Amino acid sequence: MNNQITPEIVAQHKISPSEYESILKILGREPNLLELGVFSAMWSEHCSYKSSKKYLNGFPTKAKWVIQGPGENAGVIDCGEGWAAVFKMESHNHPSFIEPFAGAATGVGGIFRDIFTMGARVEASMNSLRFGEIKGKDESINKHQKYLIKGVAAGISHYGNCMGVPTVAGETSFDESFNGNILVNAFGLGICKSDEIFYAKAGSAGNPVIYVGSRTGRDGLGGAVMASDSFNEASKKLRPTVQVGDPFAEKLLMEACLELFKTDYIVGIQDMGAAGLTSSSFEMAGKSGAGMKLYLDKVPMREEGMNPYELMLSESQERMLICAKPGFENKIKEIFEKYELHAEVIGEVTDTGNMELFWKGELAGLIPIAPVTELAPVLDRPTKEPEYLNKIKNIKIDDFRKISAKKAFKTLLKDENIANKAYIYDQYDAHIGTNTIKMPGSLGAGAIRIKESGAxxxxxxxxxxxxxxxxxxxxxxxxxAAAGRKVAMSGATPLSITDCLNYGNPQNPEVMWQFAKGCEGIKIACKELNTPVVSGNVSLYNETNGISVQPTPAIAMVGVLKDAKKLLNSHFKESGVSVFVLGDTGADFAGSLYMKSLFGVCGGELKELDFKAERALWDLVIKANDKGILEFANSVGVGGVAITLAKMSAFGGVGFKGECPYDDERWLFSESFSRSIVGVKGKKNIAKLEAMAKEAGVKCQKIGKTKADNSFELGSIEMSLDKLKKLYFSSFSEILSK
Structure with a gap:
């Protein structure tokens, strides 16, 4: 480990000259290669948030239902009756582009470990996916994107299905900006008792440090550093930085940990995620203000000739680090051995404040912990409003020729951003565990029940x-707002979010401007809607050859409905139900799929979001559902009222007849905010809804009625239900098969 550190080696570790000067000051000497590797991982963008930390400060994180906010493996909220939901979302973008199956699979495995590390059994997952063009002019791009879709879907289903965790919801969209950098964001949620949550801490000196789980190999070596850089042609050769997952080993690991949590043997536990043993050991010791000794030759290895550098930086999967109470080492080993997993004492907690790394009896690395965890660089990168905004902000829908509503409807219905993604979600097991009460593909939010409380x-x-x-x-x-609206349309009260903030290269001032504005938007919305942030992730450097992805702050909202029997359906169920649009519709086409799909343009000027109107809509639907007034409810989103109604009709297999309530039929495809479609049966319930809407200040407009015959009619739009279902359900798989 006494390699000569050259400027080239420093640059290879993505450490800037100024950062290296800080390292010299912290150590008071030149680092060796092992120490340099530790700093490189801990100060990477992926682990330190050095470009984003400035903007993350100030997120609303507290409410009476928040048990644990940001700073732990996952966030925790109170679900009532002594139960809690533990959840988080993270990215695995770069690995999934390099090796889609393994990258997506280990993204799922990583987020699951974050959940059960907190003491919760993982009960549900979702995924938020972005791909490039699959029917563009360049057939080579189309072919590669289809390969990525198939690999990612297979990887997600492989890991989740083998773990026995249902995938209950998700989203997938497409844009050419993702041609060179797809996004794979994985969400996990677990349930546990609210007074049985575990945290990542080392405790006091003398506590043994125990490595549990699978052996360590060279897979994933340098993954955190790789994820903190842009893509280019050389990135295709980075496959060794992608981890290899074993969901069966993780299932055993989860069961062993949950059994361990029933004892009083441990002080803290931490997943070995990004940066592996390095991040888990430094974070646990740092949170306790402690030191730690690690004897790296005691780490279980699955490859010969491994050295301390590789052991500290490997991102092999299915591993945990435990700080235990003295005297319980053998009892902990017994639990893990029962599940055929390794459990080895590899160190101890000290009071020195230093990380002491030993290799075969010799000191291989000595690093003070606090400066690594607390003095990581916080960059104040320059920001600049993007020049492209001047070119697109004045684009209006009236700049384009009028297209008949019937033609627009057919085009949008089979667009890959609208067409049903059964090809993807049918690979996921949504039933396992028997707690899923709202399946993927049934529109709107997914939902699980807590058997013990009935929520x-x-x-x-x-x-x-x-x-x-x-x-x-x-x-x-x-x-x-959109994530919260989906949850509210199920009858549940939206409570908190986790986010995954995916942006381009932070060294580009225009990207940092996008990021800063995105964070500001989340702060404002979460404050106004009373849905604090309890966990999250930042993924930067999502660009290839200088082309950044569209800003993608993926939001996952979680809410609770006290009585699971009152969960609200999202699609048509029977004929004879009156259908209403709640909320105001305007000529809102900025960034709409209508403009993108029909004219190839993404532009315009978005209106400000009216948070009072948004929250009033949520509360109205939640209250009306509680009173038993509603038959179904669904958020109006991409494609507007026409496409939302079409999907509800297709899923329910129920016809619809309605009139266009607008002077211009293009408004049927408007993407105005804060709207939903609800169904009501009977004059008394209609009167109740209208009265409640008036009191809440929410516009309530009847648009039509469900009907028994095989047709869908909305203004001038007419289509048989059979044809509508074929376009909606078959178009995506047909595109992939070409």
Whole structure:
């Protein structure tokens, strides 16, 4: 480990000259290669948030239902009756582009470990996916994107299905900006007793440090550093930085940990995620203000000839680090050995404040812990409003020729951003565990029940990347609102979010401007809607050859419905139900799919989001559902009222007849905020809804009625239900098969 550190080696570790000067001051000497590797990982963008930390400060994180906010492996909220939901969302973008199956699979595995590390059994997952063009002019791009879709879907289903965790919801969208850098964001949620939550801490000196789980190999070596850089042609050779997952080992690890949590043997536990043993050991010791000794030759290894550098930086999967109470080492080993997992004492907690790394009896590295965890660089990168905004902000829908509503309807219905993604979600097991009460594909939020309390936990993820491209502040706020609206339309009260903030190269001032505005939008929305942030992740450097992805602040909202039996359906169920649009519709086409799909344009100027109107809509639907007035409810989103109604009709297999309530039929495809479609049966219930809407200040407009015959009619739009279902359900798989 006494390699000569050259400027080239420093640069290879993505450490800037100024950062290296800080390292010299902290150590008081030149680092060796092992120490340099530790700093490189801990100060990487992926682990330190050095470009984003400035803007993350100030997120609303507290409410009476928040048990644990940001700073732990996952956030925790109170679900009532002594139960809690533990959840988080993270990215695995770069690994999934390099090796889609393994990258997506280990993204799922990583987020699951974050959940059960907190003491919760993982009960549900979602995913938020972005891909490039699959039917563009360049057939080579189309082919590669289809390969990525198939690999990612297979990887997600492989890991989740083998773990026995249902995938209950998700979202997938497409844009050419993702041609060179796809996004794979994984969400996990677990349930536990609210007074049985575990945290990542080392405790006091003398506590043994125990490595549990699978052996360590060289897979994933340098993954955190790789994820903190842009893509280019050389990135295709980075496959060794992608971890290899074993969901069966993780299932055993989860069961062993949950059994361990029933004892009083441990002080703290931490997942070995990004930067592996390095991040887990430094974070646990840092939170306790302690030191730590690690004897790296005691780490279980699956490859010969491994050295301390590789052992500290490997991101091999299915591993945990435990700080235990003295004297319980053998009892902990017994639990893990029962599940055929390794459990080895590899060190101890000290009071020195230093990380002492030993290799075969010799000191291989000595690093003070506090400066690594607390003095990581916080960059104040320059920001600049993007020049492209001047070119697109004045674009209006009236700049384009009028297209008949019937033609627009057919085009949008089979667009890959609208068409049903059964090809993807049918690969996921949504039934396992027997707690899923709202399946993927049933529109709106997914939901699981808490058997012990009778409550439902609803969850949804949302982000319109085109709107974030047009206006990063309003677009991010709209993502929070849209995710909350989906949850509210299930009858549950939206409570808190986790986010995954995916942006381009932070060294580009225009990207940092987008990021800063996105964070501001989330802060405003979460404050106004009373849905604090309890966990999250930042993924930067999502660009290839200088082309950044559209800003993608993916938001996952979680809410609770006290009585799971009152969970609200999202699609048509029977004929004879009156259908209403709640909320105001205007000529809102900025960043709309209508403009993108029909005219190839993404532009315009977004209106400000009216948070009072948004929250009033949520509360109205939640209250009306509680009173038993509603038959179904669904949020109006991409494609507007026409496409939302079409999907509800297709899923329910129920016809519809309605009139266009607008002077211009194009408004049927408007993407105005804060709207939903609800169904009501009977004159008394209609009167009740209208009275409640008037009192809440929410516009309530009847648009039509469900009907028994095989047709869908909305203004001039006419289509047989069979044809509508074929276009909606078959178009995506047909595109992939070409």
């Amino acid at each position: 439902a936990v609803a969850m949804a993820c949302e982000c319109n990347t085109r709107m974030n491209f047009v206006n990063p502040l309003v677009g991010a706020a709209a993502a929070v």
